[in-house]
Amino acid sequence: MLACAVTQLAVPSAAQVTGRVHRIRGAAAVLYSWGNNFSGQLGTGAPLRTTATTPATVKLPADVTPTAVAGGSTFAFAAGLGGAVYAWGDNLHGQLATGRIGQPSPVPVKVSLPDGVSALSVAAGDSSAYVIGSDGKLYDWGNNKSGQLGIGSTKSRYRPGTVQLPDGARPEAIAAGKFSAYAIGSNGVLYSWGQNEAGQLGNNSFSTIPSTTPVRVALPSDVTPVKIAAGQSDAYALASNGTVYAWGDNHAGQLGNSMIREHGSPVPVPVLLPSGVTPAALASGLNSAYVLTKDGLIYAWGDNGEGQLGDGARDNRFLPVRVSLPPGAQPVQLTAGAISAYAMGATGKLYAWGNNVFGQLGNGTTQGVLVPTPIPLPAGAAAAALVPESGSTSAYLITAPARSWLLCCARAVLPDRGDGRVSQRTAAAERRGVPHRFRYRDRPHLQ
Numbered sequence: 001m002l003a004c005a006v007t008q009l010a011v012p013s014a015a016q017v018t019g020r021v022h023r024i025r026g027a028a029a030v031l032y033s034w035g036n037n038f039s040g041q042l043g044t045g046a047p048l049r050t051t052a053t054t055p056a057t058v059k060l061p062a063d064v065t066p067t068a069v070a071g072g073s074t075f076a077f078a079a080g081l082g083g084a085v086y087a088w089g090d091n092l093h094g095q096l097a098t099g100r101i102g103q104p105s106p107v108p109v110k111v112s113l114p115d116g117v118s119a120l121s122v123a124a125g126d127s128s129a130y131v132i133g134s135d136g137k138l139y140d141w142g143n144n145k146s147g148q149l150g151i152g153s154t155k156s157r158y159r160p161g162t163v164q165l166p167d168g169a170r171p172e173a174i175a176a177g178k179f180s181a182y183a184i185g186s187n188g189v190l191y192s193w194g195q196n197e198a199g200q201l202g203n204n205s206f207s208t209i210p211s212t213t214p215v216r217v218a219l220p221s222d223v224t225p226v227k228i229a230a231g232q233s234d235a236y237a238l239a240s241n242g243t244v245y246a247w248g249d250n251h252a253g254q255l256g257n258s259m260i261r262e263h264g265s266p267v268p269v270p271v272l273l274p275s276g277v278t279p280a281a282l283a284s285g286l287n288s289a290y291v292l293t294k295d296g297l298i299y300a301w302g303d304n305g306e307g308q309l310g311d312g313a314r315d316n317r318f319l320p321v322r323v324s325l326p327p328g329a330q331p332v333q334l335t336a337g338a339i340s341a342y343a344m345g346a347t348g349k350l351y352a353w354g355n356n357v358f359g360q361l362g363n364g365t366t367q368g369v370l371v372p373t374p375i376p377l378p379a380g381a382a383a384a385a386l387v388p389e390s391g392s393t394s395a396y397l398i399t400a401p402a403r404s405w406l407l408c409c410a411r412a413v414l415p416d417r418g419d420g421r422v423s424q425r426t427a428a429a430e431r432r433g434v435p436h437r438f439r440y441r442d443r444p445h446l447q
Contacts, residue, residue, distance in 0.1 A: 035360030040106030041089030053359030083118015093143035094158030147212035148194035177230035199266030200248035253318035308354030348382025
């Protein structure tokens, strides 16, 4: 699961992944959801144990403009323009941060961050939530049975609390796997914690004993991570040198390097992308992975049993293959659900492919598709931010009026120029609650 803030969307695995912070001039952004609503995770107020095959409005308070959103397997949460956080869906592990476990909520309820702290970036694991706060601290809550909260124990917590990264590092990006989590520190080091049975922590070990505190991912010493994504038991990092690294489970080819090994790799290995490809963004499904290139192509690899790689087939791919995008799609954002994937085009059109049993492709049916297919959006709306959620069978989208200006922080999902490094100035600005800016009018363009 990736994460972003109306930042960087998040979606699943997502999930998960950083959240996103978006600011709209002239009209408010709107948060839509569709797909699985078994525990009320669509936030629309619809009855539990239902599905929605087309986008419907999440019932945030009328004065809340969504700026970031992340979704776990059966819950979701969003940040508003002022940094307030709201959660909805399942609460079996305290995901709603109400201070106790209990019944699910089909509509958003407010999450209490410390006074004066606003959410800059958000991510969701299977049943855990993560927020980078405006005070430069990492907060999390929810399920901790695999140590995925990183607090030195396996005791779950039902309100936000802090996670301490080693060496005094501050979090600059966050992603979450199913029962593991990842953060890029201000010192340029990638940290991980939680479940490690498949080597998904990347610290050169397989272990049935989780790591309850952050450990260092064993990237090569000369590699600086700039973007991260995580799946069920695998994880990915885009380095400043343009190389994508993968580690963890490989039973379906998630490492993308032609190796066919059930146990995968406990250390990062390079993904063998085609020569000349320059990655700009990452996304991860449950057991599949995706790269958006700087020239607007998408490559995918791993599990393809539901057509989630978008190449028109159902065969697993142990090397990256090109997604069959429609002519003129020009993707500028990319995300993945558990066994489906999504891309946003330069004109605000939205495309989806893969499994659709819960209606998560948003096309009004429950029929899956093997190649990207347009999702109808409400009249006058254009897609503004996708949610990366690698473990989710629900989907979330922030839209804006088709001709509005969109300002957003977009380090984790949107392509950027240069080597992708976040400058100290940008990081400091984000800690003050000022998003790094990416804007488009009608047709997005990279600055």
